[in-house]
Amino acid sequence: MMNMPEVKLGIVAVSRDCFPITLSESRRKAVAAAYKGELYECPTVVESELDMQKALKEVQEAGCNALVVYLGNFGPETAETLLVKYFDGPCMVVAAAEEHGDNLVQGRGDAYCGMLNASYNLQLRNLKAYIPEYPVGTPEEVAEMIEEFVPVARAVVGLKNLKIITFGPRPQDFMACNAPIKQLFNLGVEIEENSELDLFEAFHKHDGDERIPAVVADMEKELGDGNNKPTILPKLAQYELTLLDWIEAHKGSRKYVAIAGKCWPAFQTQFGFVPCYVNSRLTGRGIPVSCEVDIYGALSEFIGTMVSNDAVTLLDINNTVPADMYESEIKGKYNYTLKDTFMGFHCGNTTTGKLTSCSMKYQLIMARSLPEEVTQGTLEGDIVPGDITFFRLQSTADGKLRAYVANGEVLPVATRSFGGIGIFAIPEMGRFYRHELIEKGYPHHGAVAFGHYGKALFEVFKYIGVTPDEIGYNHPKGDRYPTENPFA
Template sequence: MKKVRLGFAPTRRSIFSAPDAIKYANLTRERLTALGIEFVDITDINEEGLFYDELDREKIAEKFRQEKIDGLFFPHCNFGTEYVVARLAKELNVPVLLWGPRDERPDEKGIRLRDSQCGLFATGKVLRRFQVPFTYLTNCRLEDAEFEKGIKNFLAVCNVVKTFRHTRILQIAPRPFDFWSTMCNEGELLERFNIQLSPIPMPELTAAVRKAKEEKEEVAAVVKYCRETMNIKIKDEELESVAALKVAMKKLAESYGCNAIAIQCWNALQTEIGIMPCAANSLLNQEGIPVVCETDIHGAITSLLVEASTLDDTRSFFADWTVRHPDNENGELLQHCGPWPLSVAKEKPTIGYPLAFEHPGAVEAEAKHGDMTLCRFDGDNGEYSLLLGHAKGIEGPYTKGTYVWVEVENLNRLEEKLVYGPYIHHCVGIHKDVVPVLYEACKYINVKPDLYDPIEEEVKASIRGEIR
């Protein structure tokens, strides 16, 4: 599981109790430590270890930059100083979490020591003035389940934002001619999101495959792994080509500094090396390097976002929306030739032949059932959005390739969104509910969240930590 580092800047205001603010800052430190949260503290900045003075802001900003924090956490340990919070948040440009500990009842003289909730209202307004997006964790106690849930959701949001802002995709050859739906605007992705492409021609890949075969050792290790984990129904030399392709793609991704791959999986590749790339894609997907088909750049971005939302501890699968379930009005077949990672399968996968092509090298396996998130990043005409929602795996007829039948709340409503777009027939699924995390991350990456079911209030409640 990927570690996310928070900048911890508890804040107070001078007219309320400084000792009580210090007390709650220390209690919050203890709770974060108990939860295993990695954070950068400011106890070396001033004696109180609190953020309320403009003179401390530059020191804190410099420390947080050096420590490469992924998000900012501002516990309002009494009212808080909203303008220094906003200035620091604006300067560092990372996701921001606001929270304050639940205020106690006034004492017998009617005195209140903190007014933390009131300070949250003030800071929220000032952050809006500074045009700083932020996340709100409900005003709860440190021991409440809402606190743990909200903090962990926010860590995942930070990971999604960090991944999105540092994405470079290895593009292996141009899209297949017939796939006009997978075209993308490379310049716009760079200008708007800093998403970079590293395009290479097919001969560069085939040369890397030949080199991998010549060096043998890594290819032999992959062949051994395949024989241990999958049923093999292709020839020995074909399995060697699968392994060499996997090794070659991984080395090219590392060479170009890429965290995902989009490959023109047919049909030039088959002419050059005689196999489908699906099994090689599956092997890389299992290692956490998303590889998507038909040079679908937006699909690769989707895969990265979805896996980042789990702190990279769960593998996703890249699929086609294909046909409706023959017996379930809200059922749909998600399928592809065989690029899904092994951990998705509910049975031992087979390397064989795909549904629509004659060349070997596809994986066959039904995916596990259970609850899932389905997602698609896409855009056209200068507008980008993230389609997302829930599904569950169900029983359905056997089909070739990697596949799973899923049920959604209202397939007609989802189908309408897919047809009207900006989406296409590709999506990414994952066996986890990451809808709230992805929804919240959209505010930081300037992408519109698009829920295909009317669950927005439920999603917002989850992000602010509510337990339902």
């Protein structure tokens, strides 16, 4: 995957000066030995603010962009939290468990106690840090915690270096995808808003681009037998080159980019195609492109890409599964009620690698009111079955950050429909739909990561400032939503 940061982790051990410094040092070495990935061991053990400055310089010179602050013993609460403050990147704070019952005099570290003081001091200084669900463990357990920190760190680093490029305002009757952009700046995300006319001009500057045949050949290879609209490929290739060149020319000081583009109502008649397939190709490479100028949809896709290290998609929470279809193909085979299921759909923006098979077609909905020849460019197919996470980060109309996360799956059941589409199942989806999605005013677009990433996404949302009570999830049966009627 391109368009994402490489996490370069460092670990700094800290030690209270009235505890043996060797205890923190030896425990840090044991953690580094247990961790399977790349991890820079900072040689300085932090006992004081001066040590903190020295350690900070060492991890900076080593190129670390994420940091593990490791309490090998009780730890110096001021110095360790100042390390979090001055390190320019996501930090995890974690503590050592005691090792042996016969070594609880000189070998006792009391990091279990020190973790409380560390968390208190982080809050005093208004500092954010990733703290695992149970942040005290053996070297092997701490190594596992570090592995769980990596996707969270990647998302946080990526957001600090992200620019979202948009083209055009939201289409008429799609105000649901509109939201205040102030929270983007609060997250450290830059945004560049452009006119469709700017994009149209750039597209025509690529007329006859000598790179077009090579991109067409790559598209033909990717589509294989699904290449049902070969005559439209040169225009799609020209559009892809237009977007890629725009990214390079406009990302400025930022390292990573996502795009929120407009795809109707004038796009088809002026460009002569729909952009769905190109959107799918860029998203498949790690450059999310959302439909209908859905800025927070693009942001959500980017976060999902960082967390999963894989392609994502953006779908409408679209339609119910017909009862007869549920009875014949789902009931008794999968442990879901009819209301747990729905169809997730978009016209053709899901990358080929996430479809069971694919074919290039025209956009059926648009072709109901436009000539078919200007609606070509969708990528149709059923979405691959397997685990998924449905999620979204959103700014409310009054500028609050809000998010939801739900683990589920795509069922291996043929949809018998059109577009990029799948039959999704999320436990207690009916209640989640009513008391989270409807009640809190979410738009119809949801991001989809391919795998269960709810735990990591929840931590990312907390880290970037969404309060836990504003992170919705699908409550299990018996766990009532605040708005749920207890007598229903």
